[in-house]
Structure formats: structure tokens, C-alpha cells
Amino acid sequence: MIDLKRNERIQIKNGSKAEVIQKIGEGGQGAVYKVHYAREDYAMKLYFPRSIKKKNEFYSNLENNIVNGSPNESFLWPLYITEMRNGTFGYLMRLRPAGYEDFSKILTAKVQMNSDMAIINAALHLVNAFKDLHSKGYSYQDLNDGNFFINPENGDVLICDNDNVAPYGQNVGVDGKSRYIAPEVVTGKSRPNVHTDRFSLAVVLFMLFFRGHPFEGAKTASHCCLTEQLEKEYYGVHPLFCYDPKDESNRPVRGIHNNVIRLWNMYPRYIQDAFIKVFTAGIKDVNERLTEREWTNILLRYRNSTIKCSCGCYNTFEDEKQEKLTCADCGVEINRPLVLTINKNKIFLYPETRLYTYQIEDSQDLFQEAGMVIINKANKSLWGLKNLSKRGWIVEYSSGEQKSVPYGGVLFLLKGTKIFFGNEYSGEIN
Amino acid sequence: MGKYDNVEGIARRTMILFFLIDTSNSMSGTKIGEVNDAIEGVIPEIKEISSSNADALIKIACLTFSTGVKWMYPNPVDVNDFKWSYVNAGGMTEMGKAFEVLNEKLSRNEFMAEVAGSYAPAIFLLSDGAPTDEYKDAIEKLKKNNWFKYALKAAVAIGDDADKDMLASFTGDDELVLTAHSPEALRKVIRFVSVTASKIGSKSSVSAQTTNAKQDDFAEQITEFNSDLIDSQNDNW
Amino acid sequence: MIIGNKEISNITSLAISQIGASHLDSGICEDSSAVYQDSNMAIACVADGHGDSRCFRANLGSKFAVEIGIQCVKEFVANQPNLDFNDTKEIDKAFVQLKTYILFKWLERTKNHLLAHPIEDREIGLMDHKDYKEYQKEGIFKSYPIIYGSTFILGCVTNGFYFILQLGDGDAAVDNKKFTMPLPEDPRCFGPYTTSLCNDDAIDSFRHYYAKGNPKAIMVSTDGLGKSFAEEHRFLDLLGVIEKNIVESGVEAAKPELTAFFERLTELGSHDDISLGAIVRVGE
Numbered sequence: 046m047i048d049l050k051r052n053e054r055i056q057i058k059n060g061s062k063a064e065v066i067q068k069i070g071e072g073g074q075g076a077v078y079k080v081h082y083a084r085e086d087y088a089m090k091l092y093f094p095r096s097i098k099k100k101n102e103f104y105s106n107l108e109n110n111i112v113n114g115s116p117n118e119s120f121l122w123p124l125y126i127t128e129m130r131n132g133t134f135g136y137l138m139r140l141r142p143a144g145y146e147d148f149s150k151i152l153t154a155k156v157q158m159n160s161d162m163a164i165i166n167a168a169l170h171l172v173n174a175f176k177d178l179h180s181k182g183y184s185y186q187d188l189n190d191g192n193f194f195i196n197p198e199n200g201d202v203l204i205c206d207n208d209n210v211a212p213y214g215q216n217v218g219v220d221g222k223s224r225y226i227a228p229e230v231v232t233g234k235s236r237p238n239v240h241t242d243r244f245s246l247a248v249v250l251f252m253l254f255f256r257g258h259p260f261e262g263a264k265t266a267s268h269c270c271l272t273e274q275l276e277k278e279y280y281g282v283h284p285l286f287c288y289d290p291k292d293e294s295n296r297p298v299r300g301i302h303n304n305v306i307r308l309w310n311m312y313p314r315y316i317q318d319a320f321i322k323v324f325t326a327g328i329k330d331v332n333e334r335l336t337e338r339e340w341t342n343i344l345l346r347y348r349n350s351t352i353k354c355s356c357g358c359y360n361t362f363e364d365e366k367q368e369k370l371t372c373a374d375c376g377v378e379i380n381r382p383l384v385l386t387i388n389k390n391k392i393f394l395y396p397e398t399r400l401y402t403y404q405i406e407d408s409q410d411l412f413q414e415a416g417m418v419i420i421n422k423a424n425k426s427l428w429g430l431k432n433l434s435k436r437g438w439i440v441e442y443s444s445g446e447q448k449s450v451p452y453g454g455v456l457f458l459l460k461g462t463k464i465f466f467g468n469e470y471s472g473e474i475n
Numbered sequence: 476m477g478k479y480d481n482v483e484g485i486a487r488r489t490m491i492l493f494f495l496i497d498t499s500n501s502m503s504g505t506k507i508g509e510v511n512d513a514i515e516g517v518i519p520e521i522k523e524i525s526s527s528n529a530d531a532l533i534k535i536a537c538l539t540f541s542t543g544v545k546w547m548y549p550n551p552v553d554v555n556d557f558k559w560s561y562v563n564a565g566g567m568t569e570m571g572k573a574f575e576v577l578n579e580k581l582s583r584n585e586f587m588a589e590v591a592g593s594y595a596p597a598i599f600l601l602s603d604g605a606p607t608d609e610y611k612d613a614i615e616k617l618k619k620n621n622w623f624k625y626a627l628k629a630a631v632a633i634g635d636d637a638d639k640d641m642l643a644s645f646t647g648d649d650e651l652v653l654t655a656h657s658p659e660a661l662r663k664v665i666r667f668v669s670v671t672a673s674k675i676g677s678k679s680s681v682s683a684q685t686t687n688a689k690q691d692d693f694a695e696q697i698t699e700f701n702s703d704l705i706d707s708q709n710d711n712w
Numbered sequence: 713m714i715i716g717n718k719e720i721s722n723i724t725s726l727a728i729s730q731i732g733a734s735h736l737d738s739g740i741c742e743d744s745s746a747v748y749q750d751s752n753m754a755i756a757c758v759a760d761g762h763g764d765s766r767c768f769r770a771n772l773g774s775k776f777a778v779e780i781g782i783q784c785v786k787e788f789v790a791n792q793p794n795l796d797f798n799d800t801k802e803i804d805k806a807f808v809q810l811k812t813y814i815l816f817k818w819l820e821r822t823k824n825h826l827l828a829h830p831i832e833d834r835e836i837g838l839m840d841h842k843d844y845k846e847y848q849k850e851g852i853f854k855s856y857p858i859i860y861g862s863t864f865i866l867g868c869v870t871n872g873f874y875f876i877l878q879l880g881d882g883d884a885a886v887d888n889k890k891f892t893m894p895l896p897e898d899p900r901c902f903g904p905y906t907t908s909l910c911n912d913d914a915i916d917s918f919r920h921y922y923a924k925g926n927p928k929a930i931m932v933s934t935d936g937l938g939k940s941f942a943e944e945h946r947f948l949d950l951l952g953v954i955e956k957n958i959v960e961s962g963v964e965a966a967k968p969e970l971t972a973f974f975e976r977l978t979e980l981g982s983h984d985d986i987s988l989g990a991i992v993r994v995g996e
């Protein structure tokens with residue numbers, strides 16, 4: 046297929062013409078161009094004529110997606126569709142903003158995530174995006190390391206190639222990349238759907254945390270070439286999780302799978318257990334795969350119990366019973382700090398720990414900050430919680446004394462303190 | 476065999492021993508005299524190591540600093556050809572400038588041109604006082620230089636007025652700062668450091684991981700020597 | 713296109729390892745080298761066992777490395793399914809798997825050797841104290857590969873396609889009209905330091921290069937050869953002379969001449985063990 050030239054014009058359905066500025070990339074399905082349309086710049090994906098099998102179905106699905114709009118701000122969603130032209134078509138979407146890197150670059154350590162907090166937030170964004178996608182009745186069908194981007198500074202996620210998104214039960218002819226797609230799709234027993242999405246999501250989360258693949262270990266390393274048949278065997282027919290508690294034969298190998306070896310033990314038991322569940326029981330039984338809600342709860346629990354050592358390294362307490370931990374970077378011992386309990390949330394209160402809006406009011410926003418733990422400038426051993434939320438709080442110390450804490454105000458962190466958040470939410474520090 | 480007789484450019488692997496010598500005003504008189512004497516005296520021993528131990532060719536580069544800096548020779552000289560040129564003292568203590576110049580020369584385009592065959596250099600700093608110029612940035616830059624990072628480093632504080640903390644920031648370890656309170660001690664120290672560095676630095680033991688096995692070995696030997704030295708010193712300066 | 717399915721012709725190969733001048737006392741050469749040739753491929757492989765005192769079985773480590781390198785690459789060339797040369801992602805994926813396999817086999821071989829040949833009394837003092845305690849308790853220790861530590865360089869020629877694998881210091885040069893070294897320098901192999909098959913992140917230091925074509929020669933050598941020359945072009949000139957001698961006199965005559973030269977070279981130059989694996993096209 047010949048590339049489009051600069052200034053070439055493409056007709057947008059029910060609109061005017063988009064003008065090509067330059068080619069910005071190419072993938073298996075088509076090429077991407079920067080175009081100018083209706084006084085703004087967009088990215089345009091134009092499919093290769095032979096790459097779409099069921100053209101009409103694909104076209105109407107794309108049109109539907111455009112009309113229904115993006116389920117979540119993490120998706121780089123199709124905005125306008127082109128007319129059919131020369132046996133092919135395309136669509137317009139926002140240009141990818143600066144600061145985002147290919148997930149595959151992060152996997153191969155060409156780019157580093159800024160911190161463990163950025164990793165947790167990236168995981169939350171991904172899970173959140175899928176939750177919103179599935180709640181609208183869609184499934185993604187082709188999640189892999191080539192179609193999403195992460196901002197390594199803060200963990201913001203951008204998911205692309207949303208042209209394969211389709212309603213549950215329907216399928217527009219995509220098979221998915223074998224190392225990401227669920228075993229039942231590899232073996233041909235099922236087409237991609239919400240359950241297979243959840244499997245791919247678990248694979249991506251595993252790769253994000255441990256920078257390796259869950260089914261790669263001694264068994265996959267013991268072959269000279271991974272033929273199609275062997276790939277099908279190891280990722281589809283008999284996938285064996287590298288940390289399967291009952292079968293050690295595919296354990297990660299020192300010298301080869303060093304990232305997984307190093308990082309697996311840095312995460313708490315409940316995170317390891319979640320992956321073990323998905324990748325053992327969850328291989329055959331789709332109901333054993335964690336739902337987005339379950340992942341979210343696990344990740345929020347993890348975020349709540351993660352504190353930032355003064356050296357800059359993030360460390361996580363397994364639970365309230367853990368009395369102290371040793372910083373993974375500088376080796377300093379940190380005692381368990383005070384914990385603020387609000388309903389199910391147990392927030393470990395250490396300098397720079399955030400309070401989030403969803404913890405103190407009925408909100409779905411997992412990233413908006415509502416408070417922060419700060420150090421008293423005059424006395425460094427005194428810490429306080431600063432109110433950064435929309436409401437004033439009332440704090441009741443164990444002495445019975447009550448004080449109001451407006452926006453910008455700070456309450457001392459003392460054991461036995463109760464905080465009332467100006468609505469039906471309240472918490473206690475212990 | 477005849478076929479390879481015309482092969483050119485064969486070279487021994489080299490190790491450079493750097494001497495950075497404070498020649499400021501306070502060093503004048505017996506101190507600088509002793510330094511001249513001690514270093515000139517140690518050259519024959521280093522020659523011996525170079526020829527008998529033989530895995531590496533040892534070269535010497537000497538930089539003096541007072542008001543401004545000066546290399547004794549424009550390039551490192553094979554120890555077999557090296558002739559110590561007596562240095563005089565007078566002026567300020569521009570150690571910062573010395574560090575900058577050292578950083579420039581610790582590069583493939585300069586003294587470390589024979590990169591493929593080079594062993595990590597040994598760098599020996601001798602001073603009796605404190606820098607009179609800005610040196611902290613220069614040390615930070617040096618620390619980023621790979622050749623400096625892997626080098627064997629030691630410093631000798633001559634007399635009591637030397638700024639030992641500052642010298643430790645150069646060597647990276649306060650155990651690698653030795654103090655010489657007497658001429659005999661100075662001679663002993665110069666001899667020990669030069670000889671040990673030459674021996675360790677030119678051994679063809681390759682580290683499996685990028686560890687500092689050589690630096691650890693060096694530090695161990697220096698520390699041992701230093702504790703013996705402290706016992707035997709009397710304050711003459 | 714399937715690599716290795718067409719015959720190669722007029723190829724000859726040789727491998728030499730010469731003990732270094734600094735090892736004459738101990739009598740142990742830590743380098744190993746080997747070549748393999750059949751109608752479809754030619755492979756040359758060299759490996760340099762580390763001189764570090766903790767690597768007290770490095771001579772065995774390098775021996776296993778070249779044996780395994782040749783065995784694995786034979787398998788790779790013989791079994792390679794259709795490789796689409798336009799799909800560099802697929803080719804890179806295949807090479808990553810090959811490197812993984814070589815590492816896996818080397819780790820397995822060294823582990824089995826240690827289990828069959830326990831640490832001897834004279835070796836205990838050379839071990840890291842923590843490692844020895846672990847060994848006493850478990851019969852093996854996590855860092856066991858370090859005692860066999862070695863570098864690894866391999867060159868392979870098939871009809872119309874050739875490739876190089878390298879982990880650690882040493883050189884791999886290709887003659888396509890003149891000798892060049894296609895793999896960029898590894899910044900982690902600096903001065904006397906090198907990456908190794910025994911590193912716990914070995915796969916990250918394992919590099920590969922491939923290209924279409926029929927080079928006149930590929931030569932892989934351990935660092936004892938390259939470090940005998942102050943300037944790179946002198947080293948490459950020598951490779952040119954070696955190639956010429958092999959083409960003119962044949963391998964049988966060239967080998968003893970070259971061995972004698974290496975004996976002198978280590979004395980005059982690096983003092984280190986010297987190994988060379990060469991694949992050379994003779995005639996057309």
C-alpha cells in the first residue's frame with residue numbers, strides 16, 4: 046500500500062476533509078498519520094486494505110464506538126470515521142500527548158518507571174479503564190505490550206488501538222497476541238471476550254510489577270526455538286505459572302529471569318496470592334480470574350500501606366501487624382506508623398502519604414487527593430494530616446477535645462484521634 | 476614464523492600511576508625535599524615490579540599544583556624511562572584545578588588512549604594543607620569519570636594541618652587517607668602505596684561482576700599498613 | 713526463508729587457544745575455543761574463563777561454554793522454522809530464545825558438574841564465606857555459576873545469512889571487503905572488568921548481531937588477542953594477515969604458524985590467554 050502524501054485529503058463521514066501532514070507510524074493493521082481537520086491536529090489511522098477481514102462489520106462497530114464515546118479518559122478513542130475509499134477506511138483520534146512511553150520500552154527497561162508509586166498508579170489506571178470498558182458492555186479483545194502507553198513519571202495510562210473494542214459476545218475477527226491472550230483463545234476454544242480480557246489484564250499487571258512473563262521459566266528456557274506449536278503448548282494448552290505452588294518445574298531461572306526473581310519477593314503475600322489464583326485456578330475456570338473490582342481493592346490496599354522512606358524509596362507494610370520494615374534501598378529501619386482506618390481503608394500515615402477523595406466520600410475517583418501527611422517544621426518528630434478536600438473536617442482527640450480543621454488546616458497525628466469528614470464518613474487513628 | 480614478523484603495534488597492557496603533589500608555599504623546605512627524595516627513591520622499586528611481575532607496563536604521570544597546575548611530562552612515561560624532575564614549592568594550593576585537569580586527562584582521548592589494554596590507574600594525592608580554590612564541583616565531576624571510579628586511590632596528609640576530611644572525599648574512604656608526621660613516615664608511605672598499587676593494579680585478575688575487589692584488596696592492605704605506621708610515628712613537623 | 717537449508721561451500725575454519733604468559737606458572741589455560749562445520753553451516757566459538765580467585769573452575773566454565781554454544785547453534789540452524797527476514801521483531805525474538813537456551817544449558821551443565829564434583833578442600837578458601845555456608849547447608853549455592861565464570865563469543869555462517877553472539881569482553885570481527893566489528897562496545901566491559909555468563913542478570917548482557925550476506929571471514933577472539941594491541945586498526949590488520957595466510961596455505965599449515973605467533977604475542981603483548989575462532993572463505 047502506498048503511503049499518503051502531504052496535503053492529500055481524506056473525506057470524513059458526515060464532515061469535511063482531513064488534510065495529511067505527515068506519516069507518524071505503522072503497525073500490522075495500518076499506518077498512522079498526523080492530519081489537520083476542522084482547525085485542529087489529530088492522528089489518523091488508515092487500515093491496509095487486506096488487513097480487515099470483515100470490513101462491513103468492522104466499519105459499523107467502529108461507528109457505534111464513536112457514537113457511544115470513550116468509556117474512560119485513559120482511552121485514545123476513535124472520534125471521527127472516514128468514508129470508505131480504495132477498499133479501505135480509517136478514523137481520527139487525539140494525538141498522543143508528550144510524556145507517554147510504549148509499555149514495551151518499560152518492560153525492556155529502556156525507560157524506567159519513576160517510582161513504585163507510579164507503578165501502582167499505572168496498575169490502578171489500567172484496571173480502572175477496563176472496569177469502565179466492561180461496564181459499558183465492551184470487551185477490548187487485544188491487549189498487548191504494543192497498544193498502551195504509560196507516563197513513567199506519574200503512572201497515567203493511555204490505551205490505543207481501540208478499534209478492536211466490541212460488545213461482549215461479538216467479535217470483529219481479532220485473535221490477540223499469543224503471550225497475552227487467554228489460553229482458551231490460543232487453543233481455539235473461545236473467541237476474545239470480557240473473561241479473556243481479564244486474563245490479559247492479569248498478564249499485563251504481572252509484567253508491570255515483575256518485568257517478566259508469568260508462564261516463562263525453566264520450561265520455556267529449555268528450548269532452542271519456541272515454535273508455534275511450543276508457544277501454543279506453553280501459553281495455551283498447558284501453561285504453567287512460574288510460581289505455581291504445586292509445580293516447581295517452570296520456576297524463573299537465575300541469570301535469565303532475574304527481574305522476576307528479584308521483584309516477586311518485594312510484594313506482599315496478598316498480591317502474590319492474587320496472581321497465583323489467576324494463573325493456576327484461573328487458567329481453566331474463568332470465574333477464578335480476578336475482576337476489575339477485586340484488582341482495584343487489592344491495589345488500593347497496597348497503595349494505602351505503601352510509605353516513602355526519606356531516601357526516596359517506597360516500601361510496603363504487609364499489614365498492621367508488621368511492626369517494622371527495612372528500607373529496600375538505604376537499609377534504614379522504619380517502625381510501623383500510625384494507621385488511619387476509614388471503613389475498609391487502612392491508611393499508613395507517614396510523611397507524604399496521601400488521603401484520597403474516594404476514601405472520605407462517595408466517589409469513584411481513585412486519584413484525586415484529599416489530604417497529605419506533613420512534617421511539622423518546628424518539631425520534625427511531629428506529623429500532621431493536612432486537609433486538602435472540599436469539606437471542613439472535625440477532629441476529636443482521645444482527650445475528648447474537638448477541633449475544626451478547614452481546608453488547608455492540619456491536625457496532629459495522635460493515637461486514638463477520630464476524624465469526621467463533614468459527611469457520613471469518619472475514621473480513627475491507631 | 477616469518478608470516479607474522481611484520482605485525483606492528485603490539486603493546487603491553489599499561490597501568491598508570493598518578494602522583495598529584497601539593498607544591499604550595501607551606502610545603503617548602505624540608506617537606507618538599509622529603510617528597511622529592513622519597514618519590515625519586517621509589518622509582519627503582521616500581522621499575523622492578525614492572526619488569527618482574529610483568530602483566531602490565533607501568534607508566535608514571537606526575538602533576539604538581541600550587542598557584543596553577545603543571546604536568547611533569549606531557550604524557551605518562553614508561554617507568555623504565557622515567558626520570559624524576561625535582562620540584563620546588565611556593566604559591567597557593569589550587570587542588571580544585573588539579574582535580575579538573577586530572578578529570579580531563581582520565582579519558583580515552585588523552586592519557587587513557589590505550590583503553591583496550593589499560594588497567595585501572597592508581598592515583599596518589601599528597602598534600603599538607605587545604606585547597607585554596609573551589610574543589611567540590613571538581614570532585615563531583617571526577618566521581619562520574621569511570622576511570623576515576625575504578626582507580627585505586629590513596630592520599631597522604633603531610634603533617635597536622637592537612638584537611639583529612641577533604642582528602643577522604645577524594646579517596647572515597649577515610650581509611651585510604653594516611654598521615655605522615657615525619658620524613659621517615661612519608662618515605663615509608665610513598666613507598667608502600669606506590670608499590671602496593673602497582674602490584675595490585677597490574678594483576679591480570681578479572682572481576683566476574685563489576686565489583687571493587689581490587690579496591691577492597693588495596694584498602695585492606697593500606698589499612699593494615701596505616702595502623703603499623705601510626706604506632707611508629709613521632710611528630711616532627 | 714529457512715536459514716541453513718542451502719549448502720555453503722569453500723569454507724574452512726580453525727580454532728586455537730594459547731596459554732597466556734602470565735599463566736605459564738600455573739599451567740592452566742582458562743580460555744577455550746572450538747569450531748564446527750558441515751555442509752550447511754560453520755560455527756566458531758571462544759570463551760575466556762575469569763582469572764578472579766572466586767572463579768576457580770573457570771577453565772571448565774569456558775570449556776562447557778564453547779561445547780554448549782556449538783551444540784545449541786547447530787540445533788538452532790537445523791530447526792529454524794521459516795524466518796521472515798523482513799520481520800526483524802520475529803528474528804530478534806528467535807535470537808533472544810537462542811541466547812536464553814544457551815544460558816540455560818550452560819547453567820544446567822555447570823550445576824550438574826558441581827553436584828557430581830563437590831567443592832574440594834583446596835577450593836574452600838577461595839569461596840565467598842556466605843556462599844560456602846549456603847553450600848554446606850544445601851549442597852549447592854545460589855551463586856554457584858561464579859566458580860565457572862566465563863565470557864562467550866560465537867560467530868556462525870550459513871548460506872546468505874550470518875550472525876554473532878557475545879557476552880563479555882573479547883572481539884567479533886567480520887570481513888565484508890575489510891574487517892569491522894559490527895557489535896558496538898559494551899560499556900559494562902570496562903578496563904579489566906567484564907560481564908559474564910555467571911552474572912545474575914546475564915541475559916541482559918548477552919548481545920547479538922545478524923545480517924544477510926556471505927562475508928569473506930568471521931573471526932571471534934578472547935580479549936587476550938585484542939588487548940595485545942594499543943590501537944584497534946592494528947588488531948584488525950592482524951586479522952587480515954591471518955585470513956590471508958589461511959587462504960594461501962590452508963588451515964593445516966596455518967594453524968601451527970599461528971600458534972607459534974600467539975605464543976610470542978602473549979609474551980610481548982597482553983600476557984593473557986589468547987583464543988581465536990576463524991571461519992574463512994577459501995576460493996569461490
